[in-house]
Amino acid sequence: QVQLQQWGAGLLKPSETLSLTCVVSGASFSGYYWTWIRQPPGKGLEWIGEINHSGSTNYNPSLKSRVTMSVDTSKNQFSLKLSSVTAADTAVYYCARRIDSWGQGTLVTVSS
Amino acid sequence: EIVLTQSPGTLSLSPGERATLSCRATQSVADNYLAWHQQKPGQAPRLLIYGASSRATGIPDRFSGSGSGTDFTLTISRLEPEDFAVYHCQQYGSSPITFGQGTRLEIK
Numbered sequence: 001q002v003q004l005q006q007w008g009a010g011l012l013k014p015s016e017t018l019s020l021t022c023v024v025s026g027a028s029f030s031g032y033y034w035t036w037i038r039q040p041p042g043k044g045l046e047w048i049g050e051i052n053h054s055g056s057t058n059y060n061p062s063l064k065s066r067v068t069m070s071v072d073t074s075k076n077q078f079s080l081k082l083s084s085v086t087a088a089d090t091a092v093y094y095c096a097r098r099i100d101s102w103g104q105g106t107l108v109t110v111s112s
Numbered sequence: 113e114i115v116l117t118q119s120p121g122t123l124s125l126s127p128g129e130r131a132t133l134s135c136r137a138t139q140s141v142a143d144n145y146l147a148w149h150q151q152k153p154g155q156a157p158r159l160l161i162y163g164a165s166s167r168a169t170g171i172p173d174r175f176s177g178s179g180s181g182t183d184f185t186l187t188i189s190r191l192e193p194e195d196f197a198v199y200h201c202q203q204y205g206s207s208p209i210t211f212g213q214g215t216r217l218e219i220k
Contacts, residue, residue, distance in 0.1 A: 035209075045157070045200055045211040060208045061113075094156055099147045099204055100168060102156040 002027035004103035006095045012110045018082040022095030022103055023075065029053050033098045034078045036069065038091040039105075046091075050098070051078055085110045114139055114203050118212035124220040131188040133215045135201035140181045142205030148177055148186045149200045151214075157200060161186060193219075 008020035024034070036048040049059035051069040059067050068081040082089060090110050095103040115138040125131055135146065144164040149157035159168040161177035164184055174189045188195055196219050201212040 044213045045202070047209040047211065050209075058207045062208075099162060099202060100159045102158070105156050 002097055002101045004095050004097065004101060006093075006103040006106055008093075008106055008108070010107055010109060012085050012108065013112055014086050014110060015084055016110075018085050018089065018093075018108055019079070020093055020095070020106055020108075021077055021079045023077045024097070025076065027097070027101075029073055029076045033058075034071070035096045035098055036080045037094045037096055038089075039094070040088075040091040048080065048082075048093075087111065113208055114141065114206060114210050116201055116203060116210055116212035118199075118201055118215045120215060121213070122216045122218060124218050125191055126220045127191050127193055129191050131186075131191055131195070131217060133186040133188075133199055133217070135179075135184040135186070135212050137182040137184075137203060141184075141203045144180050145203060145205030146177075146179070146184050147202045147204060148175075149202060150195075150197050151200060152197045160199075188217075191217075 003025045004022050006022040030053040033050040033052050035050040039045050051057045051071050053073050057069050066083045071078045087110050092105045092107050094105045117136045119134045146164045148161040150160050151157040160171050160175050165177045176187050178185050196217050198214045198216050200214050
């Protein structure tokens with residue numbers, strides 16, 4: 001059974017860069033798109049983007065200018081960087097395998 | 113971008129009753145790549161239905177999905193206490209992947 005474990009800084013100041021990493025276990029890393037999704041407090045889910053094992057990416061146009069995703073197949077890991085964060089980026093960030101498996105979530109708060 | 117609208121926003125029912133949740137898309141969802149997720153407070157979402165009507169592994173058969181094109185439905189045939197949660201629909205047939213705003217299923 002696939003498991004996703006994520007980590008990263010939970011408190012950022014405005015203009016800093018959000019950085020999160022997710023490690024995959026229990027399943028092949030190849031052949032899937034690995035996804036980042038966020039959920040502001042009390043609100044719905046927003047797809048940030050996805051990356052596959054070869055590094056091919058698809059980003060949400062609304063965030064594309066600030067998002068960078070990368071993959072390390074040797075460690076079964078993929079990562080998210082979101083630059084120039086503001087309070088509007090405060091959310092729980094989830095990593096996921098496209099649609100069927102989710103990480104535990106990381107609350108990222110942006111505050112001065 | 114495909115916009116998904118879920119209705120109702122909140123549904124108040126009692127255990128044992130039947131729940132019907134709707135998800136409508138602004139354009140046809142490619143290959144009926146429509147998923148439903150359940151989310152309980154403080155937890156990550158959990159996949160229930162994919163491909164509009166296929167149940168994910170371990171999901172009880174009281175959960176069923178139907179629909180095609182732009183109109184999709186999640187039905188819970190007989191509500192159990194653990195089913196009261198927020199339900200999200202998601203289309204993954206075209207980029208950007210999008211979610212509905214969620215339906216909160218609460219105990220009446």
